[in-house]
Amino acid sequence: MRRIISVLMENEAGALSRVIGLFAQRGYNIETLTVAPTEDETLSRLTLTTPAGDHEVEQITKQLNKLIEVVKLVDLTEGEHIEREMMLIKLKATGAQRAEVKRTSDIFRGQIIDVTQNAYTIQLTGTTDKLDAFLRAIPEASVMEVVRSGVSGISRGDKVLSS
Amino acid sequence: MPAPARGHFEVLSLNQGNIVEKLSGGDMLIRALQDEGVDVIFGYPGGAVLHIYDALFKQNQIQHVLVRHEQAATHMADGYARATGRPGVVFVTSGPGATNAITGIATAYMDSIPMVVISGQVQSHLIGTDSFQETDMVGISRPVVKHSYLVKRAEDIPETIKKAFYIATSGRPGPVVVDIPKDITNPTDFFDYDYPEKVSLRSYSPATRGHTGQIKKAIKLLSEAERPMIYTGGGVIQGNASEQLTEMTKLLGFPITNTLMGLGAYPGTDPQFLGMLGMHGTFEANNAMHHCDLLLAIGARFDDRITNTVSKFCPYAKIVHVDIDPASVSKIVSADVPIVGPVDVVLDEMTKLLEPEVAKRSDKQKQMLKEWWEQIEGWRRQECLKVDREGVSDETIKPQEGVQAVFKATDGKAYVTSDVGQHQMFAALYYPFDEPRKWINSGGLGTMGFGLPAAMGVQMAFPDEQVVCITGEGSIQMNIQELSTCSQYGLPVKIINLNNQSLGMVKQWQDMQYEGRHSHSYMDSLPDFIALVESYGHVGFRVEKLSELDDTLKEAMSLKNRLVFVDILVDPKEHVYPMLVAPNGSMRDMWLKKGVRT
Numbered sequence: 001m002r003r004i005i006s007v008l009m010e011n012e013a014g015a016l017s018r019v020i021g022l023f024a025q026r027g028y029n030i031e032t033l034t035v036a037p038t039e040d041e042t043l044s045r046l047t048l049t050t051p052a053g054d055h056e057v058e059q060i061t062k063q064l065n066k067l068i069e070v071v072k073l074v075d076l077t078e079g080e081h082i083e084r085e086m087m088l089i090k091l092k093a094t095g096a097q098r099a100e101v102k103r104t105s106d107i108f109r110g111q112i113i114d115v116t117q118n119a120y121t122i123q124l125t126g127t128t129d130k131l132d133a134f135l136r137a138i139p140e141a142s143v144m145e146v147v148r149s150g151v152s153g154i155s156r157g158d159k160v161l162s163s
Numbered sequence: 164m165p166a167p168a169r170g171h172f173e174v175l176s177l178n179q180g181n182i183v184e185k186l187s188g189g190d191m192l193i194r195a196l197q198d199e200g201v202d203v204i205f206g207y208p209g210g211a212v213l214h215i216y217d218a219l220f221k222q223n224q225i226q227h228v229l230v231r232h233e234q235a236a237t238h239m240a241d242g243y244a245r246a247t248g249r250p251g252v253v254f255v256t257s258g259p260g261a262t263n264a265i266t267g268i269a270t271a272y273m274d275s276i277p278m279v280v281i282s283g284q285v286q287s288h289l290i291g292t293d294s295f296q297e298t299d300m301v302g303i304s305r306p307v308v309k310h311s312y313l314v315k316r317a318e319d320i321p322e323t324i325k326k327a328f329y330i331a332t333s334g335r336p337g338p339v340v341v342d343i344p345k346d347i348t349n350p351t352d353f354f355d356y357d358y359p360e361k362v363s364l365r366s367y368s369p370a371t372r373g374h375t376g377q378i379k380k381a382i383k384l385l386s387e388a389e390r391p392m393i394y395t396g397g398g399v400i401q402g403n404a405s406e407q408l409t410e411m412t413k414l415l416g417f418p419i420t421n422t423l424m425g426l427g428a429y430p431g432t433d434p435q436f437l438g439m440l441g442m443h444g445t446f447e448a449n450n451a452m453h454h455c456d457l458l459l460a461i462g463a464r465f466d467d468r469i470t471n472t473v474s475k476f477c478p479y480a481k482i483v484h485v486d487i488d489p490a491s492v493s494k495i496v497s498a499d500v501p502i503v504g505p506v507d508v509v510l511d512e513m514t515k516l517l518e519p520e521v522a523k524r525s526d527k528q529k530q531m532l533k534e535w536w537e538q539i540e541g542w543r544r545q546e547c548l549k550v551d552r553e554g555v556s557d558e559t560i561k562p563q564e565g566v567q568a569v570f571k572a573t574d575g576k577a578y579v580t581s582d583v584g585q586h587q588m589f590a591a592l593y594y595p596f597d598e599p600r601k602w603i604n605s606g607g608l609g610t611m612g613f614g615l616p617a618a619m620g621v622q623m624a625f626p627d628e629q630v631v632c633i634t635g636e637g638s639i640q641m642n643i644q645e646l647s648t649c650s651q652y653g654l655p656v657k658i659i660n661l662n663n664q665s666l667g668m669v670k671q672w673q674d675m676q677y678e679g680r681h682s683h684s685y686m687d688s689l690p691d692f693i694a695l696v697e698s699y700g701h702v703g704f705r706v707e708k709l710s711e712l713d714d715t716l717k718e719a720m721s722l723k724n725r726l727v728f729v730d731i732l733v734d735p736k737e738h739v740y741p742m743l744v745a746p747n748g749s750m751r752d753m754w755l756k757k758g759v760r761t
């Protein structure tokens with residue numbers, strides 16, 4: 001199943017390459033990856049999604065924990081959590097298509113953030129499934145460019161991941 | 164104020180009322196290593212480390228051993244670390260110096276050996292420009308280090324060095340690389356020097372003891388077992404827990420086996436010891452593993468050279484696994500009772516709890532254990548290590564006999580290093596070790612070329628001890644240039660070359676799996692080893708007859724201050740047995756001799 005692993009690590013040069021290297025070295029997959037500093041600028045928060053069974057995810061988390069720069073981590077999929085991904089998508093929108101694209105975007109609570117004579121650029125936020133559903137809902141031929149942020153996540157309730 | 168280092172160019176300044184030393188980056192590095200207690204560094208100079216070597220020149224507290232190839236420097240530091248338990252230290256220059264060190268770093272990594280490798284790097288402003296002798300050392304070494312640092316400011320040198328040693332030696336030990344750009348060690352820039360007594364890292368805190376609840380569960384299983392078995396690995400040696408292991412094992416009266424990396428953790432000549440296990444393990448050890456109903460694994464990692472087919476591994480056993488590294492637990496074989504903690508502390512606690520349990524063993528339990536031992540003695544009577552001399556002339560030397568003769572000539576007390584191949588397995592099987600840290604070999608990576616430099620590192624640490632390198636004519640040629648280093652530093656290592664004129668282990672596999680097609684497993688055009696070692700100023704003996712073996716070895720060992728190379732011509736057809744049957748075999752499926760299997 002798809003796991004969302006959230007890692008708090010030292011905001012140091014080289015830390016990211018160690019995480020990625022570990023996945024490459026041990027043959028694990030990374031589907032999406034996002035990383036940015038947190039409110040404490042000495043720490044970065046990295047979120048990645050990986051398809052892994054129970055045994056594999058145990059190894060992944062143990063091996064990640066062994067990296068010296070990794071401070072803490074959590075497999076968000078183990079508990080209740082919120083996940084979000086953002087997509088920027090540029091669509092051909094001319095003539096009658098314009099209204100159609102706008103309608104679909106509205107249904108998915110997308111925002112049109114840039115407009116030209118021929119195209120709309122839409123911003124859409126939600127779970128990976130929702131973004132996938134939007135892509136299925138629009139005609140494939142109208143898609144000019146898709147940029148996705150990768151998944152970010154946080155656990156529900158009062159639980160926090162902190163150093 | 165710390166005592167000033169001899170010969171340093173010093174500037175003193177005031178900092179918050181305290182007099183502090185001002186040192187250049189290069190001097191700080193050397194001072195930090197002195198303050199860390201380093202007594203010897205194995206290395207090779209070059210452009211990027213010239214400032215460092217100049218700082219080294221100005222002191223005489225740390226000895227430097229100039230090697231002939233950087234790979235050998237890492238193996239020497241590794242041998243030093245394995246024998247002493249203290250981290251080995253290496254200096255290499257940037258680019259080719261750094262890349263040459265990689266094999267040795269990977270070797271140490273696979274066997275969890277503490278090592279600090281200091282590599283020079285091109286000047287900071289040149290990094291990333293493909294400058295002369297630039298290589299991304301942090302990047303290229305990343306998969307084979309426990310951790311690494313690129314030092315960005317000279318001020319950071321003392322703390323980085325402290326952290327490097329702390330990480331290399333604590334928890335599950337391993338190699339740490341510290342990459343230092345040349346400008347950082349510039350002799351004309353001075354900084355306050357203060358070596359921290361301690362460092363702590365918020366993201367790194369190895370376990371200091373085992374979980375008591377888990378330990379109690381293990382005690383229960385150990386008390387109830389009918390066919391118990393103890394299997395221990397290199398972790399017991401690196402974790403300095405041999406004493407604790409021996410005490411607990413004797414208290415329990417259980418059979419015990421060691422991995423290739425764990426030999427010497429339990430006395431090899433003790434009757435409870437069943438010999439090594441695994442691919443070339445003994446008949447009794449592998450059978451006891453297969454049939455046990457409780458397996459106590461300590462500081463071992465269920466390597467594929469141990470388990471054979473994992474799904475057929477220990478089919479009847481509950482498994483207790485003690486290890487300092489949580490990632491090793493349930494990685495290959497899932498543990499019923501995992502215990503994460505330092506093995507010495509955990510075993511101490513277990514022994515305390517086991518004492519009353521053993522005291523109240525019922526007659527029935529004692530009977531079960533007795534029956535288990537009877538079964539084991541039955542396997543032992545197979546005498547799987549008996550040397551088979553069928554079909555060879557009286558004077559033919561079997562490689563096993565070469566090792567047995569070395570055991571005799573050294574009273575079984577030598578430090579023995581080995582290379583990789585058949586000779587390594589023969590050494591492991593025919594030279595029982597009664598003490599930890601005396602058997603030194605590359606088990607995880609299996610690095611040919613390890614033996615001689617590792618022996619040199621041991622000899623540097625223990626100048627008065629007998630150090631023997633059991634090697635093959637293939638392996639020895641991978642770092643033979645170090646004979647020159649041995650001359651320079653007067654290292655009286657005894658090299659025992661089990662010369663079968665072939666890459667024996669490769670040939671054995673080709674015999675067994677490729678219908679004897681010996682594709683490139685011959686060593687054609689071997690040198691005259693005697694003439695070769697003599698040209699370096701050493702002593703060489705050649706033995707071709709069994710009747711001359713003991714006397715020659717005796718003489719070799721008696722030359723206390725000389726390096727002696729004993730070239731022993733052994734039966735080139737010999738195979739190593741037992742050998743686990745693969746693929747799809749379990750641990751009780753073994754080849755016992757040519758064409759004979761269980």
Ligand SMILES: Cc1ncc(C[n+]2csc(CCOP(=O)(O)OP(=O)(O)O)c2C)c(N)n1
Binds near residue numbers: 663
């Ligand atoms: C650096 C390296 N290259 C290749 C191998 C593969 N290998 C394993 S054993 C062996 C043969 C070793 O020959 P020798 O040192 O003569 O030992 P023998 O098996 O003959 O005793 C080889 C090539 C290795 N372990 N290490």
Ligand SMILES: [Mg+2]
Binds near residue numbers: 636637661662
């Ligand atoms: Mg050979």
